[in-house]
Amino acid sequence: MAIIGIDLGTTNSLVTYCAGEEAIVIPNALGQHLTPSVVSRDEDGGILVGQIAKERLISHPHATAAVFKRYMGSKKTYRLGDKEFLPEELSALVIQSLKADAEHYLGQPVHEAVISVPAYFSDAQRKATKRAGEMAGLRVERLITEPTAAALAYGIHLKDADTKFLVFDLGGGTFDVSILELFDQVMEVRAVAGDNYLGGEDFTEVLTAMFMKHHGLKAEEIEPQTQALIYKQAEEAKRQFASQRHAIMTCPVADSLLTFEVTLEQYEEASKGLLQRLREPIERALRDASLKVRDIEAILLVGGAAKLPFIRTFVSRLFGKLAYANVNPDEIVGIGSGIQAALKERNASFSEVVLTDVCPYTLGTSVAFKRSGGFSESGHFCPIIERNTVIPVSRMERFFTMADQQKLIRIDILQGEARLSRDNIFLGELNVPVPSKRAGEEAVDVRYTYDVNGLLEVEVTVVSTGLKKSLVIEKDPGHMTKEEIAGRLEELSGLKIHPRELQDNKWLVARGERLYEERIGEERGEIARLLRLFEEALDQQEPKQIAEMKQQLRDIFDTMEGQGGL
Incomplete structure (x- = not known):
């Protein structure tokens, strides 16, 4: 067969x-x-x-x-x-x-x-x-x-x-x-x-945009058929560049036949x-x-x-x-x-x-940390299978209850590279009942298994009772489109939280977030720890402590970036 x-x-x-x-x-x-x-x-x-x-x-x-x-x-x-x-x-x-x-x-x-x-x-x-x-x-x-x-x-x-x-x-x-x-x-x-x-479609869009700009056209002012024709001309021009250094786009718009000649150098500059x-x-x-x-x-x-x-x-x-x-x-x-x-x-x-x-992505779950002062802060991403781990792979982590008399542990299934859970892709969740005891006395083992087809299975086992639950992902899990991600990031950037509003502090946190996404293993864990300490310093509004932490972070991030890259 x-x-x-x-x-x-x-x-x-x-x-x-x-x-x-x-x-x-x-x-x-x-x-x-x-x-x-x-x-x-x-x-x-x-x-x-x-x-x-x-x-x-x-x-x-x-x-x-x-x-x-x-x-x-x-x-x-x-x-x-x-x-x-x-x-x-x-x-x-x-x-x-x-x-x-x-x-x-x-x-x-x-x-x-x-x-x-x-x-x-x-x-x-x-x-x-x-x-x-x-x-x-x-x-x-x-x-x-x-x-x-x-x-x-x-x-x-x-x-x-x-x-x-x-x-x-x-x-x-x-x-x-x-x-x-x-x-x-x-x-x-x-x-x-x-x-x-x-992809290649984006490089075609560059030529489309060049044609539209050259003739002062706006997408909302021309018919869908004309837009499709301009795009087809851009696609053909792109193919011409495979063997020559200039191309000509010709397209009827309204009652006029519009042409646009573009060189390979102009195209490359627009594609920077x-x-x-x-x-x-x-x-x-x-x-x-x-x-x-x-x-x-x-x-x-x-x-x-x-x-x-x-x-x-x-x-x-x-x-x-x-x-x-x-x-x-x-x-x-x-x-x-x-x-x-x-x-x-x-x-x-x-x-x-x-x-x-x-495995191309990091897969993990959301956890909470005890902050100084005794209160807990949830929403931090905990990697379980890190990106570029050889597959098939099965990894397990143990997590403990955070509150006295806690009766339920929720396991969010997340995919992504961001330090905060909210900025990663939500795949599903499991809610597992646990016996009511003091904080830290109950635990669950969370196992992620990723197969050769790149498909994920999650199993949660309550350590004390042996109760097991497996993840069943709904038909269309919460995959976010590019537009949805951009919308979420815009919402987050619009939050005004004193004193993070200071540009220097915001830039340092953003730099740390990027480095966290770029790194794996111990470096990633160290970046997360440093950012939590820095955020605590910002919360306490101690200028001297903030200044010391800022310098420390700058030095560490400079060293990391000096060792990486091309």
Whole structure:
């Protein structure tokens, strides 16, 4: 029974199958390797997927959806005609189309698939991807991260090599960076980092914004069809830059035919902010892997957006070496997914390859601390599984009651890197009854288990009674979209709490919060301890103590940043 590999992309998707030692990219009904991840409904309510649907983005924007992968795992809906769809339902339609292509090509039914996901996808997004495959009629027993799939395809060509390499995966809607080490036929992921809201679509938006600004246009003043047409022109201009140093956008707006000529240099200058955002996950991955730029022996570029010349130049300047480009960046993730499917099938051609992966996010819970003066302060994040821990993994921590006669312990399931619980993503909760005793006399053991598909299970055991409860995450857990996160941060920044209003103090706390997110292990714990002490000093409003703590924090943070980074 054939197992296929699927690269479910933001912009394009593809399906592969391994025959012998070769991973074959299966063509779609139009004979193309790439199927646009676009879904549309026609006038009769029928579903259109792929290139046809993509064409309808301009002609029928209200009945067509694209770039929905960015919102996998959220409750965002897309209205196509008179029906609404969740992102995972639209993805299921794309997968269904790929499944049909594979069955036509192979001449047999297909019931199982390995599907790729961005390395930085959350638990909710991974579960939604798995559900999408299942809704398309496939058994999805394995998800593989996109950079790992690419590295697997890359590593097959380097069977005799031992090397440390970095996968730079800039897809249509997401950016992932993974650091891997290949030795003795073992492909080990050392660290991953990324940005789920940064991809080729954002670089297309830059050209769209340049065109609009040049002609003094405002989005709210032009029709959706015209907006879609300008975006299509920007996409075509972006592709032109893969082989030339200038591009021309031409688009009818109202009764005029507007043109805009842009050079590669102008485009790169306008994209500086996005390039800086590419740099941050690279720094984090290197730091988590305890490596420097000079330790990376090869770079693998993945994703269609990696074809942009200034992206390639950016990477080459950063690492002082040219990227490996022998494998098509559009197809390499799909090829790796197909190889993983062959490994799962126990295909003898790939039996020697061993693959390890890591947990991309820190997973933990919310705890309270006793502050000086005897009162407790809740809402602090306690990591249980830290990011870049090799998976599968199971970790346990013991927590104690905080109040006399406490009858219930609530365990929040959180995902993220922030020091305060409120700034991390809430996945679910467990409320466990405990016997009423004095504070600290009752305890629970909290076990987090994270599997090879990146799915989380939580079990809480009351130490004294043996009572156990397991987490059952609801269908659509509390994944926050980019807009919701931005809204929450804006709300928090608007709080006026004396004396933290002093800019210098606010900057120091913010710097500490960032460093906390960047670090793991003992450094992270030390930063949290120092920030708690500093906040206590601010609460007590002792100028001398505040000044001493500020200097101490500055020195420690300067030392930390001097040791890290590129």
